[in-house]
Amino acid sequence: MSKDGSISASVIKRLPRYYRFLGELENKKVERISSRELSELMKLTASQIRQDLNCFGGFGQQGYGYHVSELRKEIGKILGVDKRFRTILIGAGNLGKAIASHINFESRGCVLEAIFDANPKLTGETVGDLPIRPTDEIERFCLERKPVVAVLCIPKAATQEIADKLVELGIKAFWNFSHYDLSIDHDNIVVENVHLGDSLLTLTYGANNLTE
């Protein structure tokens, strides 16, 4: 942890993965784990793990290891999984529908409350138990329900304009799946860009550089 109490970005980036592995251990009724065992599981070095986890208070005890549930609970609190950030999803094409139905938002601190799509043919169709609403209802919904997280599953061309409008309507956090690097010229807004195409290209590079 740095002097002002903040945790470095590189540690933060690894926290969701720690949280996930600790959840799996908890499901397997593992009560405690040493940094060495955790390092083998997560393919990190034991010293990296000790260094990361020491960032937020020495949970590990010499000769005892980490208490799985306690450590997971603590990391969850840091991540904000106990929050209930109101969330909307825009763009109910194949990907939007998959995200809405496949991702467990609530276990990650977000509550998906509404799904919007510009295509009037989709209005009234449901995804899970949420009806798809027309995009011209976004404004009223935001004024009434004050969501803070928006999931963008819309075409590249529309992304920046919609994002700017959503910022005006109070959205603070964007989970962006469009093929577009969203960047918001406002302070105090967070963006997580997911580029599935880039991920596939990284794999293609790997496949292309395997030895025969």
Add this chain to the structure above:
Amino acid sequence: MSKDGSISASVIKRLPRYYRFLGELENKKVERISSRELSELMKLTASQIRQDLNCFGGFGQQGYGYHVSELRKEIGKILGVDKRFRTILIGAGNLGKAIASHINFESRGCVLEAIFDANPKLTGETVGDLPIRPTDEIERFCLERKPVVAVLCIPKAATQEIADKLVELGIKAFWNFSHYDLSIDHDNIVVENVHLGDSLLTLTYGANNLTE
């Protein structure tokens, strides 16, 4: 570039993003771009860009900048976009269908040839123009068509077992969407794990740590 001619992993990781941005410039009929302009667009420093792109031959010319199409073509070749890696997708739930229909595989060096699902009710249903096949046809398909890339959109519990079997059947590259960190104890196999849940948790952390 290192002495043996290989490109460092950190540069490789940025190549898909360069490729994407250069593609956008090409679409806008931009012929050349300076490292300064590219740096503003991509939110990297100009010196970072020069350093990255110098890795594979000095494409930039002093006072001229980079030739957009040539640079993109060269990066594409390094990534392997001109390849046609035969690809199969396993798990045709919401996410699998979304990946199959949403991602342009061919522009990324892969050709999606078959989709499999364990649920017999889905057999015969089509995604795009590919029929969903029962999983017990995977083996024969692999022996006949020799695919090298597999996209895994299956539940966590099944992932390792199926992956190990696919390795025996000749699969060399895994694009893994299950909530499971796939690691293959074989040489000469590449894995790209996509953890959408971790990505959402990173956003939740960001939202949870905004100043009021």
